[in-house]
Amino acid sequence: xxxxxxxxxxxxxxxxxxxxxxxxxxxxxxxxxxxxxxxxxxxxxxxxxxxxxxxxxxxxxxxxxxxxxxxxxxxxxxxxxxxxxxxxxxxxxxxxxxxxxxxxxxxxxxxxxxxxxxxxxxxxxxxxxxxxxxxxxxxxxxxxxxxxxxxxxxxxxxxxxxxxxxxxxxxxxxx
Numbered sequence: 001x002x003x004x005x006x007x008x009x010x011x012x013x014x015x016x017x018x019x020x021x022x023x024x025x026x027x028x029x030x031x032x033x034x035x036x037x038x039x040x041x042x043x044x045x046x047x048x049x050x051x052x053x054x055x056x057x058x059x060x061x062x063x064x065x066x067x068x069x070x071x072x073x074x075x076x077x078x079x080x081x082x083x084x085x086x087x088x089x090x091x092x093x094x095x096x097x098x099x100x101x102x103x104x105x106x107x108x109x110x111x112x113x114x115x116x117x118x119x120x121x122x123x124x125x126x127x128x129x130x131x132x133x134x135x136x137x138x139x140x141x142x143x144x145x146x147x148x149x150x151x152x153x154x155x156x157x158x159x160x161x162x163x164x165x166x167x168x169x170x171x172x173x174x175x
Contacts, residue, residue: 002031039080042069050077097137098158102130105144129156 003010009024021028037047046067053063060078064071107123127149129137139152 037080040073040077042073042077047077050074051081054078054081096158097129097131097135097156099131101157103149103153104128104130105141105149127152129153 002012004012004022004025004027006027007022007025009022011023012020013023015021015028019028019030040047042050046069049067050063053066060071060074063074067074105125105127107125125141125144127139127141137156141148141152
């Protein structure tokens, strides 16, 4: 537990308002929790319902009519849930993948106004490696150059035959 800034006490009472009061001097403070679950001010009941909907894979545009929160709030909460899941999966992927893969890139987000397709403003290029048993690794990349993509493939995989799906064509690739 934290020390009191005035009396250096270490014993705190838990109050009903989620605040803590020092037992020695009576100083009342609010300590924010460091967990991802408490990063929003959504009611605990609705957090549980949103986690349930997230696990079921319901899209946000359908959930927004079932909960009393806006689409942006629900999307933010889903992002907060996805972050520790992603961190956990990245930590588990210490071993390099081996076998036959499909490699592809795609673009996400961006606005419809202005230039379309690969040169569109504000779009993010996501590069993915898909293994046949269902494992998927994704990386956000700056450009579609081979000088950017090939080092990512070498980092995450053992050198074997790959199937590359770029611009709609299949071609064997050896490292």
